[in-house]
Amino acid sequence: MAIAISLHELINFDQAQDEHFRKSADILSFAVNHPNFRTQVLSAPYRETYFRPAGGHRVSKTPAEIVQIITEGLERDTIADNTIDISIRQDPTIGAPVVGSTTPGKLPWRTSSWFIQGCTATGDTISPARHMIHEWLHVAGFVHKRQNGYRKDVAYLVGDIVRKILKQMATQKSELASALVV
Numbered sequence: 001m002a003i004a005i006s007l008h009e010l011i012n013f014d015q016a017q018d019e020h021f022r023k024s025a026d027i028l029s030f031a032v033n034h035p036n037f038r039t040q041v042l043s044a045p046y047r048e049t050y051f052r053p054a055g056g057h058r059v060s061k062t063p064a065e066i067v068q069i070i071t072e073g074l075e076r077d078t079i080a081d082n083t084i085d086i087s088i089r090q091d092p093t094i095g096a097p098v099v100g101s102t103t104p105g106k107l108p109w110r111t112s113s114w115f116i117q118g119c120t121a122t123g124d125t126i127s128p129a130r131h132m133i134h135e136w137l138h139v140a141g142f143v144h145k146r147q148n149g150y151r152k153d154v155a156y157l158v159g160d161i162v163r164k165i166l167k168q169m170a171t172q173k174s175e176l177a178s179a180l181v182v
């Protein structure tokens with residue numbers, strides 16, 4: 001079954017930012033349903049896969065469990081609905097280089113204004129898609145070992161997979177477009 005992306009709320013976004021982030025949610029749907037996505041999530045070089053269940057102690061998830069959580073759209077404590085639920089509140093108080101902040105298991109998460117403005121101004125839809133799956137994995141319950149600097153965990157590596165797939169798709173699309181023009 002395909003994974004759906006459900007973008008519920010973009011709070012304090014202006015119209016251009018709202019339209020831009022909706023495009024990113026659309027392409028995130030292509031990425032997570034891409035034929036290579038699950039294989040890449042299964043084989044990513046995780047250094048750790050820490051997950052904090054609601055009210056419970058930290059556990060490690062297997063790559064197969066990571067795929068299952070994403071495929072079933074399991075925000076922490078929700079039932080399997082094959083839907084990745086997203087709500088974002090724009091927060092002008094978050095300073096660069098921090099992109100966003102999520103309370104584990106909770107929506108909406110907060111995304112910095114500098115990031116939203118920058119991606120919208122430059123027409124970058126891939127970075128928000130990567131950011132969305134990263135923060136959503138915190139909503140699902142995955143945590144960083146420490147706040148910054150540690151990049152081989154589930155949120156970072158799955159974000160990297162999304163970005164890689166979307167960059168490849170964009171390249172193929174532009175090659176196809178130039179072939180069609182000829």
Ligand SMILES: [Zn+2]
Binds near residue numbers: 134135138155
């Ligand atoms: Zn994070």
